[in-house]
Amino acid sequence: MSPKTEINLVIKIGSNVLTQDNAKPDLKRMQELSRQLAYLKREGVNIVLISSGAVAFGRGEIALTEKLDPVLKKQIWASTGQVELIKTYKSFFAEEGIPVAQILVTKEDFRDRKHFLNMKNCIQGLLRQGILPIINENDTVAITELMFTDNDELASLTAAMVNAHKLILLTNVDGVYDGPPSLPEAKLIPRITKDSFSEEIQVSPIKSAFGRGGMLTKLNMAKKSANLGIEVLIANGKRDNILIDVLEKKAPHTVFEALAKKQSTKKWLAHGAEYYKGEITINEGAKEALFSEKIISILPVGITDSSGSFSKGDIISIRDEAGSKLGLGRAEYNDLQLKEKIGQKNQKAFIHYDYLYLFQHA
Numbered sequence: 001m002s003p004k005t006e007i008n009l010v011i012k013i014g015s016n017v018l019t020q021d022n023a024k025p026d027l028k029r030m031q032e033l034s035r036q037l038a039y040l041k042r043e044g045v046n047i048v049l050i051s052s053g054a055v056a057f058g059r060g061e062i063a064l065t066e067k068l069d070p071v072l073k074k075q076i077w078a079s080t081g082q083v084e085l086i087k088t089y090k091s092f093f094a095e096e097g098i099p100v101a102q103i104l105v106t107k108e109d110f111r112d113r114k115h116f117l118n119m120k121n122c123i124q125g126l127l128r129q130g131i132l133p134i135i136n137e138n139d140t141v142a143i144t145e146l147m148f149t150d151n152d153e154l155a156s157l158t159a160a161m162v163n164a165h166k167l168i169l170l171t172n173v174d175g176v177y178d179g180p181p182s183l184p185e186a187k188l189i190p191r192i193t194k195d196s197f198s199e200e201i202q203v204s205p206i207k208s209a210f211g212r213g214g215m216l217t218k219l220n221m222a223k224k225s226a227n228l229g230i231e232v233l234i235a236n237g238k239r240d241n242i243l244i245d246v247l248e249k250k251a252p253h254t255v256f257e258a259l260a261k262k263q264s265t266k267k268w269l270a271h272g273a274e275y276y277k278g279e280i281t282i283n284e285g286a287k288e289a290l291f292s293e294k295i296i297s298i299l300p301v302g303i304t305d306s307s308g309s310f311s312k313g314d315i316i317s318i319r320d321e322a323g324s325k326l327g328l329g330r331a332e333y334n335d336l337q338l339k340e341k342i343g344q345k346n347q348k349a350f351i352h353y354d355y356l357y358l359f360q361h362a
């Protein structure tokens with residue numbers, strides 16, 4: 001079957017899945033997962049893989065005995081380990097006749113509309129050629145404020161970007177438990193629906209040996225993706241044949257029920273809470289109109305202030321005069337052009353309705 005241009009599945013593999021208890025890479029597990037991914041690809045499923053593991057692979061290869069700065073240590077392990085990680089995937093997928101591509105990204109690439117579209121076009125191009133894109137965070141440049149919370153956030157952003165039907169997060173537990181999974185009384189939650197989104201699930205801050213964000217980011221990101229219309233499955237990547245079994249509902253997992261699908265630009269915006277480049281304040285009249293039944297765009301006449309340096313196409317945060325965040329939108333022109341038009345009538349919309357995402361609680 002030839003690859004479809006429409007993407008179906010984003011799969012994220014956590015560091016712990018690819019690592020043994022003795023901290024060495026688990027090559028057998030990696031080969032087994034590659035075999036399953038290859039099988040799904042041959043079945044005509046388009047796959048984008050998000051793989052952690054660079055730091056874990058680097059740590060297994062390079063002994064850093066000196067008392068190095070922890071950030072530098074991580075950069076050294078990530079940059080050396082990424083080579084090994086991709087080399088290993090390349091050899092396993094070569095056995096299956098599937099070429100692979102490496103894509104390394106930072107948070108900034110999801111903030112900048114141009115970078116975002118370049119990434120999206122590249123991924124679609126790779127898929128059309130039957131190539132498997134393997135994405136990881138660019139840990140060499142992404143330090144402190146440039147970092148994703150972890151690769152679960154990157155996976156959720158990628159799923160929204162490529163309009164995925166499903167997102168599978170593979171970790172080292174069977175899914176989300178109703179308490180710390182180390183406790184014998186903790187039970188696996190098989191299904192999380194919109195009604196249970198707000199229920200408190202006791203997620204302990206404990207992470208597995210090499211995990212970064214823990215179950216809490218998985219939970220938050222899964223809810224975010226489900227809200228955008230993407231079904232999310234969290235399952236145990238340490239189980240044999242897990243990808244096939246979980247898709248056939250034969251293996252334990254937690255599923256997050258998808259709500260109605262949102263238009264892809266709105267998905268990009270919905271993820272923009274931390275990625276905006278500028279802010280505008282709108283007056284009471286504009287706020288009222290925005291939350292009425294009417295479909296409206298934001299015009300300069302309703303804007304009272306703007307801040308930040310932004311270009312056409314960047315994400316803008318929208319606030320009311322009390323400072324409450326109302327939503328996000330895409331700028332139709334840059335900050336200097338907006339400054340000239342603020343408060344004026346008969347000016348071109350600054351945020352068009354099609355590129356406007358309002359927070360539900362506002």
Ligand SMILES: Nc1ncnc2c1ncn2[C@@H]1O[C@H](COP(=O)(O)OP(=O)(O)O)[C@@H](O)[C@H]1O
Nearest residue numbers: 014015016171176177203204207208211214215
């Ligand atoms: N309520 C919970 N349900 C499931 N796992 C939990 C829960 N609370 C904490 N965890 C921990 O989260 C870990 C998975 O997150 P993480 O270490 O970031 O994995 P990964 O490397 O796959 O991203 C599990 O190993 C588990 O110990």
Ligand SMILES: N[C@@H](CCC(=O)OP(=O)(O)O)C(=O)O
Nearest residue numbers: 015052053054055150151212
């Ligand atoms: N980019 C890092 C992974 C960071 C991360 O989020 O790890 P994980 O929590 O295991 O998904 C690496 O490849 O080591």
